Amino acid sequence: MIPDSEIPDPLWVFGYGSLLWNPGFAVAESVVARLDGYHRAFCMSSIHHRGTVEDPGLVLALDEVEGAFCQGVALRVTPGEEAPVLAALRERELVSSAYLERGVMLQPADSRPPLRALAYVIDPDHEQYCGALTLERQAEIISAAVGGRGPNTEYLFNTADHLTEIGIADADLTWLANRLRG
Numbered sequence: 001m002i003p004d005s006e007i008p009d010p011l012w013v014f015g016y017g018s019l020l021w022n023p024g025f026a027v028a029e030s031v032v033a034r035l036d037g038y039h040r041a042f043c044m045s046s047i048h049h050r051g052t053v054e055d056p057g058l059v060l061a062l063d064e065v066e067g068a069f070c071q072g073v074a075l076r077v078t079p080g081e082e083a084p085v086l087a088a089l090r091e092r093e094l095v096s097s098a099y100l101e102r103g104v105m106l107q108p109a110d111s112r113p114p115l116r117a118l119a120y121v122i123d124p125d126h127e128q129y130c131g132a133l134t135l136e137r138q139a140e141i142i143s144a145a146v147g148g149r150g151p152n153t154e155y156l157f158n159t160a161d162h163l164t165e166i167g168i169a170d171a172d173l174t175w176l177a178n179r180l181r182g
Contacts, residue, residue: 001090001101002118011082012117013089014106016040016072017060018155021162024092025085029076032166033106035119039068040170042138043131044122048095050147050155057145057152058138060159061099061122063131071168074106074117086118093120098128135172139179153180 014035015023042058051057062070077085093099099120106117122129133141145152160177163170 002103006103008103008116008118011077012115013075014072014104014117014119015075016062016070017159020073021158023075024088026078027075028078031074032109033072033074035070035104035106037064038062038070038121039065040070043129044098045128045130046147048147049149050152051145052147055145057147058141062119063122074108074115096128098123098126135175139176143180
């Protein structure tokens with residue numbers, strides 16, 4: 001976790017996966033934004049939300065890659081709700097310590113200047129990191145896994161559909177969704 005003194009003010013959160021369609025908090029404002037230096041990937045084994053220890057699923061994470069970028073949505077937390085939202089996000093995102101909480105700079109798609117936001121990125125040294133899976137292997141895992149928050153396919157379909165709705169292209173997610181929808 002980053003120190004409270006480094007929490008962005010106002011509190012913006014970068015959504016690139018389930019936060020796009022299920023932020024879990026009231027959003028005061030949202031804007032499509034770009035994060036440089038990371039890409040969205042099914043590179044985290046999910047043993048809680050979309051799989052189990054015995055049959056892990058996959059969830060999206062921001063994987064740090066030089067020259068990469070990820071388009072997502074900057075979500076501004078409703079003023080006065082920062083403390084409970086931050087606590088809920090930490091409980092949700094840091095459940096297994098595979099994600100690292102980071103302050104990042106986002107470039108909004110509109111004309112506003114860059115903004116500082118909170119993001120959850122994968123720890124490539126964590127045992128749940130699995131960044132070398134082929135798309136076909138990802139599809140096999142996602143098709144079979146179910147966790148505490150439901151089927152892994154539901155997570156994939158909701159994320160892919162929401163990205164399409166807001167005009168963000170992600171070739172890998174589109175391929176996976178099409179492959180698993182049959």
